[in-house]
Amino acid sequence: MASSRDDFVIAIRSAFLKKSTQQKFSLLTLVFLSVFTILLSSLDFKIIRYIKIGINEMVYRSSFVVSIPENFIKNRFLDIKDYTTFFNEYKNNKKELNKLKSQNTNFEIVQYENRELKELINDYVLSSDKILAKIIVDRDSPFLKSIIINKGSKDNIKIGTNIFDQNYLVGRVIEVNYKTARVLLLSDLNSNVPVTISPQNIQAIITGNGKSQGQIKYIKEGVLDQFSKQGIIYTSGTGAIFKSGIPVGELEIIEDSNSVKYNVEFYSDFSQLKYVFADVGAKSVLENLTSGENENQKESIEPMEAKLKILENEIKIFEEVNTKLKEENDYLKTNINNLNDQISTQKKEISSHKESINKTHINKQELEFLRLNLDHGHKCRRSFFNSKGFSVGSDKYKNCVLNKGRKTDG
């Protein structure tokens, strides 16, 4: 028993400490070195950051160079595939182009309208300054979905910079080096994007599913039933991580026998990306205004002054709104007066109409009386032969005529 334990200890000691032939370091040293590296990499010291940036730059470039033959083969394969489906795609593209051209005009109008409305409510109107970036490393991992682009802090890329494929959102920058940057794709499990789902305008957060799609997470209870197929998903801008109104993908409802899944089919195919756009110049109108006004002033503005300027702007807006409301009020008052006049004239007209109706009614009664008088007047009139009659013109005579003669008692 003791000898087997000794053997185990000897084997372990030998495995850890013994430097075999041509081995420069013992494994124990390398284990410590690994743990030390993990600990250091989790610290955010300036020197460590610079070393990491240096390693990243070197490795990304090396990876790009090593991947050239593979990329060459892959690209040739894709080219051949493209040529085989060239004609059909051309036909489809032509159709789609015509459709899109007609839609584009409408979109431009809507965009212009949107901009105007945003300016009206003093919202952030973002001006884009996109730069083209090439993907130098696109190494998919089952655990992390990210790409490396050839633009870094030198090109004004910052952590959080939005990355696009045409106009579609692809992801955001999570690591910046001098000439390279890592982009976390929307399909990654760690990616969270606040979005709006139209046409119902439901707010939600989508995360990647670790494959090529996204899934809806964190949504208000009870609104899931409102979803319609092919709902359009775009960024809501909540949290200011992503700009608002960027198209992300379409809603896909997958119904199983047991459950319903709400997936997001991204507009962009992340596995086919070659070039992307990095939005480096997103500035708000508010910022532009402030910077424009202060061109002649000092370069550095005190935060209090900036706040005061914002407040002054707000007061101006309030005053403008106030005058507009006053004008509207006056206009409404005159409108009310006019309407009152119209009502009184209408009332007069109604009373005159009523009178005429009454007159007609009286005339009708008299006509009836005269008609009956001709037939039954002799029965009611007092005369020599009719001593029980009434004198002509009296109320009793009138009643007697209307009753078609005198009623006999009993």
Add this chain to the structure above:
Amino acid sequence: MVSFKTKGPYFKLYSWLPVIILFISVLNEFDLNYLNLDYFSFNFPFILIFFFTLKDFRHFDYLFVFLCGLINDTVVGFPLGISSLSYILICIATSYFRNITIRPNPIRDWFYFLFIVGLINSINYSVLSLFFLYNLILMDYLVNTFFTFLFYILFVSVFKYYLKGLND
């Protein structure tokens, strides 16, 4: 059959071939660890390191293995040192296994490999999710472990030809 009569530069290149392949596999975009297929992935560096540190450790410098780990972390985007630790743990396991083995048996190697890969992937998953708060899918790790285990035996038959050429 590959054979080298003189121990010239070609032999040196041939003897360093596994290390070169290891460097290429961690640097290259074409990652055998991920072939864009659902429920299919395997870890080629694990197989390579396990086999060559077990069978031909003299030509497989541990320092290079450590460096390959650093490169892999940089390319994939993991915290620096995670893959290095995984690779070095494989080296320790093979070193221990070599010390206790008197008569090598491929099937025993194979199942020992399964145990080691399972253990290392578990450590990897735990460290990344607990200390670095990464969101990871456990199923991916399990699938990866299973297919790495399955493919080990295929690659071993190829590597054996290489070793034969080296020893001849």
